Amino acid sequence: MRTHRYLVLIALLALLAAGACARRPSVDNKINPQFNVAVAPFSVAQNPWDLLAGYLPERVTPPKADAMDQLDTIMAKALPIGPDRNVFGAARVVPCVDSVKKPQEANRMATLKYWQDVGRCADVQYLVVPKVIHWKEREGSAVGSTSPAWVILDLYLVNVKTGGLINHFHYDYQQRALSDNLLDADKFLKRKGQWVTAAELAREAIEQGLKEFGL
Numbered sequence: 001m002r003t004h005r006y007l008v009l010i011a012l013l014a015l016l017a018a019g020a021c022a023r024r025p026s027v028d029n030k031i032n033p034q035f036n037v038a039v040a041p042f043s044v045a046q047n048p049w050d051l052l053a054g055y056l057p058e059r060v061t062p063p064k065a066d067a068m069d070q071l072d073t074i075m076a077k078a079l080p081i082g083p084d085r086n087v088f089g090a091a092r093v094v095p096c097v098d099s100v101k102k103p104q105e106a107n108r109m110a111t112l113k114y115w116q117d118v119g120r121c122a123d124v125q126y127l128v129v130p131k132v133i134h135w136k137e138r139e140g141s142a143v144g145s146t147s148p149a150w151v152i153l154d155l156y157l158v159n160v161k162t163g164g165l166i167n168h169f170h171y172d173y174q175q176r177a178l179s180d181n182l183l184d185a186d187k188f189l190k191r192k193g194q195w196v197t198a199a200e201l202a203r204e205a206i207e208q209g210l211k212e213f214g215l
Helices: 002-022 065-078 090-099 108-122 182-190 198-213
Strands: 037-039 126-136 145-147 150-159 164-174
Touching (some): 065 090, 090 108, 108 126, 108 150, 126 164, 126 198, 150 198
Antiparallel strands (some): 126 150
């Protein structure tokens, strides 16, 4: 008899719990508060310690101001920004880049700490830090180039909480004729056999890097 009463009591508690769960407001599963990502604006790596990893070649040509604008535009298009993805663009980070104190020491640990502080200021868990090193425009046209485009850039993914560098993507590419590099046959076909611009190379790089980051 006592066992029967326990079973009835358990059944009633289960019904009450089910009713309480049914009355809970729905949760938007498209937004994960534990995974906020912001993308910093592109900047030029002028010194070795500007890079969080990798190296700075001896002879490089930094991009001009219009190319920097192109890079930020390409990044914004490659990574759709909106609350449904919990990803924030450079507009959220720029005020922090300007307000956070620049590193006093010329070393990578100080640079990494700076970007960690920028991420904290932007109130995000992860920060993508893009750096451009070399930018050479195509000489000629899409059908014929005497000196192809060449781009070197790096993307870094920083864990803001720990201050650790959790991923790094390096891109160093100058387009060559198909006869000079048969391994690029797939890229040759994708580009429809044309000589592309530096901006088009940058777009390929950014899309590939973000894919490797899982973004």
